[in-house]
Amino acid sequence: MDDLRDKYIQAIANASDEAALEELRVQAVGKKGEVSLKMRELGKMTPEERQVAGPALNALKNEINSALAAKKEALADAALDERLRTEWLDVTLPSRNTRQGSIHPISQVTEEVTAIFADMGFSVAEGPQIESDWYNFDALNIPGHHPARAEMDTFYTHRAAGDNRPPHVLRTHTSPVQIRSMQEHGAPIRIIAPGRVYRADYDQTHTPMFHQVEGLAIDTDISMANLKWVLEEFVKSFFEVDNVELRFRASHFPFTEPSAEVDIRCSWEGGTLKVGEGDDWLEILGSGMVHPKVLEAGNIDPSVYQGFAFGVGIDRIAMLKYGIPDLRAFFDSDLRWLRHYGFAALDVPTLHGGLSR
Ligand code: DAH
Numbered sequence: 259m260d261d262l263r264d265k266y267i268q269a270i271a272n273a274s275d276e277a278a279l280e281e282l283r284v285q286a287v288g289k290k291g292e293v294s295l296k297m298r299e300l301g302k303m304t305p306e307e308r309q310v311a312g313p314a315l316n317a318l319k320n321e322i323n324s325a326l327a328a329k330k331e332a333l334a335d336a337a338l339d340e341r342l343r344t345e346w347l348d349v350t351l352p353s354r355n356t357r358q359g360s361i362h363p364i365s366q367v368t369e370e371v372t373a374i375f376a377d378m379g380f381s382v383a384e385g386p387q388i389e390s391d392w393y394n395f396d397a398l399n400i401p402g403h404h405p406a407r408a409e410m411d412t413f414y415t416h417r418a419a420g421d422n423r424p425p426h427v428l429r430t431h432t433s434p435v436q437i438r439s440m441q442e443h444g445a446p447i448r449i450i451a452p453g454r455v456y457r458a459d460y461d462q463t464h465t466p467m468f469h470q471v472e473g474l475a476i477d478t479d480i481s482m483a484n485l486k487w488v489l490e491e492f493v494k495s496f497f498e499v500d501n502v503e504l505r506f507r508a509s510h511f512p513f514t515e516p517s518a519e520v521d522i523r524c525s526w527e528g529g530t531l532k533v534g535e536g537d538d539w540l541e542i543l544g545s546g547m548v549h550p551k552v553l554e555a556g557n558i559d560p561s562v563y564q565g566f567a568f569g570v571g572i573d574r575i576a577m578l579k580y581g582i583p584d585l586r587a588f589f590d591s592d593l594r595w596l597r598h599y600g601f602a603a604l605d606v607p608t609l610h611g612g613l614s615r
Pocket of ligand 1: 430431432433472473511513514543544545546567568569570
């Protein structure tokens with residue numbers, strides 16, 4: 259028995275792979291293995307002999323089995339170490355095929371807008387795309403009977419029969435993020451909130467899902483003059499021109515008072531759009547001084563704080579800046595379109611490095 263033990267323990271220690279190990283298992287403790295055959299001989303022994311040989315054989319079988327298990331684990335560890343050593347990849351190497359993928363104009367423009375406002379001290383806020391009607395409407399001073407609710411072509415979610423709570427909506431604008439941000443951070447506050455919004459509408463300049471960026475700045479002394487400067491800085495940086503002329507047109511939004519729509523001076527000469535010159539005006543955003551009721555909904559005291567807000571269509575300014583004529587193509591996932599209008603994956607827009615190059 260000592261010979262058997264020495265033979266197998268030694269062989270197991272020397273096994274170079276799992277197949278060799280399996281062969282040893284069959285040879286030693288398999289059905290017709292040497293140890294198993296010895297155990298079968300127990301029947302022919304006298305009870306006295308059996309009392310000695312039985313436990314000894316069992317102990318040997320156990321010892322061989324544990325040696326097999328331990329070696330199997332050691333081989334697996336070694337195999338993993340070997341894989342980790344040989345399959346190592348230098349992720350800091352410069353990439354070779356970056357021209358295969360591209361950044362979608364919406365992502366590009368969102369990054370550009372974020373870079374510009376970050377430079378002016380705005381941080382980025384987010385909110386849910388499935389929103390309660392309170393955040394999407396009531397908190398923004400759009401009560402149930404208000405025409406703005408109907409005008410927005412809202413998508414409503416389903417409620418079970420008998421559930422009389424108002425349904426959630428797919429947010430129709432990014433303005434509810436104003437309320438959420440004020441509630442979360444209080445005043446003073448300076449945020450932008452880019453994201454997806456939804457309205458039931460479909461033609462060359464409307465898709466049921468599109469993108470807006472909301473802006474909000476609240477403090478004790480913020481005025482319409484600050485709004486005007488911020489928007490002028492934004493438009494100059496975004497369109498990468500030295501001079502822009504903005505026209506503030508009196509307008510009405512339930513969540514701002516006073517409200518202004520902002521047009522940008524442009525020309526369409528030769529069929530291409532040039533920003534900052536010409537005799538045409540193009541509407542690019544809505545804005546105004548935040549309504550006291552909206553501040554209250556955000557738990558901010560309107561007798562102490564005031565501020566401005568604005569909402570820009572990201573898709574719209576992307577079409578303008580990059581000369582993309584049809585909004586619907588943005589969401590067709592047509593590779594030829596993406597290659598044509600997409601941006602190099604490694605060119606991250608920054609103010610110092612250039613927004614669009
Ligand atoms: N929420 C408006 C819309 O979707 C856009 C807007 C207008 C946002 C004026 C504002 C604002 O923050 O002050 O049409």
